[in-house]
Amino acid sequence: MDIQLDTAPCGYVTISDTGIIRSVNQAFLQMLQCGRDELIGRHIESAMSVTNKLFFHTYFYPYIRLYGHVSEMCFSLRTNANEEVPVLLNGVRQEREGETVIDCVVLLMRKRMEYEKDMLQTKTRLEELYQATNEANKRLERLHEEYEQKQQELMRVNHQLETLASTDPLTGLRNRRFFQERLLASLASYRESGEPFSLLIFDIDHFKRINDTYGHPVGDLILTDLARLLQSLSRETDIVARFGGEEFVAILPQADLEEAVRMAERYCSAAAAAAWGEYRITISIGAATVTAEDTGETIVHRADLALYASKNGGRNRVTHASHMPLSK
Structure with a gap:
């Protein structure tokens, strides 16, 4: 380790892919x-409490193996005197000299916590004065x-109820209930104006x-990363929702057959080309464009049949x- 890195004003540690401290x-x-001799060759989890070992093992390893890096992960280390040391961790997984290693930068959070504590104490004193x-x-x-407290609590409960009613808790997308409400609203708008829309099922x-x-x-x-990808490719007027399990849906306002297929192909290509770590993910898509005979059930059914055709046709494709x- 060179002198600049050894004397840097932040912690630096290199561990093997199995967690053994290298430097x-x-x-x-x-x-x-x-001392250095007390750490080199030991497992990084030896400097953690049982709770933080579980957190590190459950989240750090799967995440860095999936994405190759970890940013701003907060947890605590433990000194030889069993004192907790709150830190902020950034890590990157890479190959060096024929070995997979994880380089980590560790920043102390104690000062930040002290500032927050001082601010809280100052606020308390001002309230007392x-x-x-x-x-x-x-x-x-x-x-x-x-x-004010009861009003804030009521607002909080109302917000939670509204969130639970319309948002998928895992992905942050709209949920099936919200999608069904917007689908009926889109059908009503189509009957009034004749403006087309299309439905995709992923x-x-x-x-x-x-x-x-x-x-x-x-x-x-x-699922979370795919939801983020679908949302990033969608227009502001599109409604992207989690339909259930590994299925997602999208309502595309003002999209006719050609536009629906073009947008679906874009989603499909982006998913196949995205960086998923050590995994390869593809999606199949079924599309349907609204007709005068459609109800909420029929347009979903037609898109669902198209999805099955994509699956049976080899997957990683779009069918309208x-x-x-x-x-017959």
Whole structure:
């Protein structure tokens, strides 16, 4: 380790892919109040409490193996004297000299916590002084505070209810209920104005195999990242939602058949080309454009049949319901 890195004003530690400490700098040794010989060759989790070991093992390893890096992960290290050291961790996984290693930069958070504590204490003292200089209005202030607290609690509960009613908690996208409401609204608008819209249904190819092979935490990460990708490719007027399991849906206002296929192909190509770490993810898409005979159920059914055609046709492709042969 060169002198500049060894004397850098932040902790630096290199661990093997299995967590064995390969090298550390002086700042990291000072954080843990120990010598270099006490750390080199030991497992990084030996400097953690049981709770932080579980956190590190459950989130750090799967995340860095999936994406190759970790940014601003907060947890605590433990000194030789069993003192907690709150830190902020950034890490990158890379190959060096024929070995997979993880280089980590560790920043102390103690000063930040002290500043927050000082600010809280200052706020408390100001509130006490204010109360002392307004003794005559104590009762009014208490009633006002109770009112504000209850109002804030009511607003918080209403916001939670609204969020639960319309948002998928895992991906942050709109949920199935919200999608169905907007689908009916889109149908009503189409009947009034004649302006077309299209519906897409997305499904992750072989998603069960991913869950069975790598576990549900990795599956959840993939669902979350795919949701972020779909949202980033969507227009401001589009409605992207999680339909259930590994299925997503999108309502595309003002999109006719050609536009729906073009946008669906864009989603499909982007998913196949995205960086998913050590995994390869593709999606199949079924599309349907509204017709005068459609109801909420029929347009979803037509898009769903198109999705199955994409699956049966080899996956990683787009099928529009209008391009399928009519059932006899």
